[in-house]
Amino acid sequence: MNEDAIVSPEWLAEHRDDPDVVVVDVRDAWEYDGIGHVPGAVNVPYDAIRAEEHAAEGAEDGADESASESVESGRAGMLPGADTFATLMGEAGITREDTVVAYDDHHGVFAARLLVTALLYGHPPEHLRLLDGDYSAWTREHPASTETPDVAATTYEVTDPEHDPLVDIEAVEEAVDDPDVVVVDTRSPEEYAEGHIPGAVNFDWREVVDEETRGLRPADVVRDVLAEKGIVPEKRVVLYCNTARRISHTYVVLRHLGYEDVDFYEGSLTEWKREGRPLVSE
Template sequence: MSEEWVASADWLAEHLDDVAVVDIRDAWEYDGIGHVPGAVSVPFDDFRAEGGPEGMMPARDHWADLLGDAGIERGDTIVAYDDTHGVFAARFLVTALYYGHDDLRLLDGDYSAWLRDHETTDDAPDVTPTDYEPGDAREDVFVDADDVLAATDDPDAVVVDTREPEEYAEGHIPGAVNLDWKEVVDDETRGLKPRADIEDLLAERGITPDERVVLYCNTARRISHTFVVLRWLGFPDVAFYEGSLTDWTERGHPLE
């Protein structure tokens, strides 16, 4: 299929029968406001790590049960959406990638974009549960603090802080550049800014496809959104630090 990693509402409308659509909003929004036809409901709180700190991945068995109950197969193309510029949906997609699901799309412009030109429904689809089997964790993409530290000394790598500028100014990993995830979103359309505009913005910060990009944040959904955008732009080597700055400093690493 085309439109890898980011799918327009028009593209989704043409492929509704060929993809698994996942609604990440709260259950009351799915039921009370309506949803994309055929979409299944997997609210954000359902796949956050149970009993663990924010940002941790859910347990493998829990993830398998969630996707199996939603009727999703390992070979499905998953298109996820929310109503907050895709930041929560991006976390769902990154979790799916972590557990070996490769065919993933973020709905560009979130549910509001779908509403503008396409029909919605209040009817939940008939779901046939599956025996979803997650793959092995993607250690090539999800890195630890030692990998981040190595990247700070690597001339062919750039460490990117996806928090707000005020947070970055209060302290960040030495050498990291700041890219607030909202900078790539158009407030009017709610979708991503044009590809060329985002590429120019990234280049201004020294973030280019010929470098290894290592992302970090204190909130998993914000870093997830930037991760999806970079993969959509064709960046071949994007790493995701699942730990927080608290984890970073507790390991004895400094901030700048």
């Protein structure tokens, strides 16, 4: 992902008919069909891209799988498994050569999870985009559709990512005491106060969101807010939340802003607590 990782509705309107662009709606099927969607968008519901045992967990809570297991098996946190993901993408008519533009109706946090999942399964980062402002931003100025596009199934190839941002629990423990690393808790201040990884700073993922536009706040404002928390490009950043959903949005935002060294603790607090690692309460 790069400075083009987040695109405007205007960009999407201009490019959605490009043959190598696939727009992906990650809302539930009933929303996609009943409420409408970006014309030409395919539907890959968010629950489908999570490991089966976690698919019903809409909130950031309990999980049983360890992030120390392989990505391919789907046991690294909440990942669905390579075969499952390849099937989902293939059924949606997506190939690794396509530029995927994802959106949801929740400030992009669910869509970002799809994009990070694709990244972890080897989709080229320069071909992944998040719609700024979610579905509501699109409908303010552009038409919606209830027609389901006809797509030809493809064989989606899963590979190792160009750069693997996943880190395990031992790497997080080491990062806590490293002055060149900032460990970031992307949950709410209330959750952070109840218990967080020692040394972690709190940066609620919603701090970068403009509630009125539902999109990203101005880049200079976001950079200032990040810097106030010590989250600067000169440091390696390690992100966590509860079940790796909210860190997906922050990961996309940081890469969009040019942060080059950003790591992703997929196991997050679900694994950290299960392994009996210490927490700090405030």
